[in-house]
Amino acid sequence: MKEHKKGNIKRALGTDDGTDGLLAQGDDNTGTDLNALLPVPISKKLKKGNHRVNDMTADEKCPVEIKGELHIRNESTDVPGTKIELPIGTPVTDIAGAELEVDDVGSALQFHEFCRTFAEVLKIRKGQPEKVLQVITGGGRIGREVPSVVADLHISLLSVIQEDREENPSDYSRNGDAWIIDTGKYISESTVISKELPVDCLSQGVLGYKKLSPSLKLHVLNFLCDEALSTTTLKNWVLKQHESATERKVAAREKFRAVKEKVRELGQPFLCVSSHLLFFTLINNHFPLVL
Template identity: 35%
Template sequence: ALDVKKGEAGAILRALIRKQNLRRGQNTLVVEFQIKLLTLILSESETESSSLTASNGKNSWLKVLEDLITESDLGLKEFALDWLNKGISGYNDLDISKKLILLNFICDEALGTMKLRSCIDDQNAKIAEEKKAAKSKVAEAKEKERNLKQKLQDEMAKAVISNGTSLSISEYDTLVSKIKSEAAKAHTELL
């Protein structure tokens, strides 16, 4: 849903910690990610929106963020919004804990979107299906192993009954070798 690349989340947090400032016309990873999240949130709202920008102005992501904070039920009401009056420089002046609070807030809001929930549910269903298939394979392998052990016991009993005496070491080794090769064959069939 967000098209986040492997390692991008870590890079975003590192950029946040390094306190990279936004130069004129240049987006930081953190701001770009927050814009992605806000765009996702806006896509499910009834509000008509054009593409968000990292700069100050009519389509600023900060304006959308301010609206989201004031309309949200997630309890960010006590978070002072006076820094928004300074625009992007106000955001850059925030300390890391406030930026993390904002990032967490936006992530929480994004998790409430149908698009992201659907993506998460699809991934969970896929993982559950893979887990179920793996458990089934393991159960099948254990069943074959039990059957082969039983077969070994049965064949040993047959050999003892037919000979009237216990098996010689070479007969025993031959029988065990035969069963082991069948077990290995059954195991490779499962894989």
């Protein structure tokens, strides 16, 4: 019975007696198709602990943040390696020729941008915002009276606010206390009053204003700017500017289409210069290229 089974195995494998001894000493792969096994990719990432054998991808080499510090991963490990030392920047404290504290730079930029945007409607003179900042940061160099360039801007803002509230704009004197006291009154009536705004000092007029630090004076100015920004006068002006810009864009598009159609009518010989013709036509007619 055993001999019969052995003969069947030989016939199934197609062997003869000469190879019988080899089959008898075969290993575990006997009868297995080795070509059917899936090849192991050479580039497969082999890990040993936290270490990688092959190179890392570009994304994996990007700096990583650990406990608030930037690190670069090592080529062969997952563990962050070299710490990145970022250069220390130089704070910008000079705004429009005025030397400011670091914490006041944002307030100064806010004020300057407001004046630049609404200079036309508020009749702000050229160079006036810069001069105001320079005077405010002068500190003790301000004399007994508030400089006219500073007083004029406060009075202009107060007039817009009073007109929006249907109040008769007061005829303020630059050298008087009235405009300072009224500013303090509006601050005290505000629903979004900041704790930093000096209501008590402003109620004392010029003497109280002179006690304010440059930072507080900027806060007072920006308060008036914000109040003016919510008035109907400035809102209508913004809408008018938006409508005007929209009309200019529409006109530019129509001009662009007209020139493009004209170039198309010129025919094939002129296609090589069509782009130049279109460009210079728009420039000469002072139309922006709006698609």
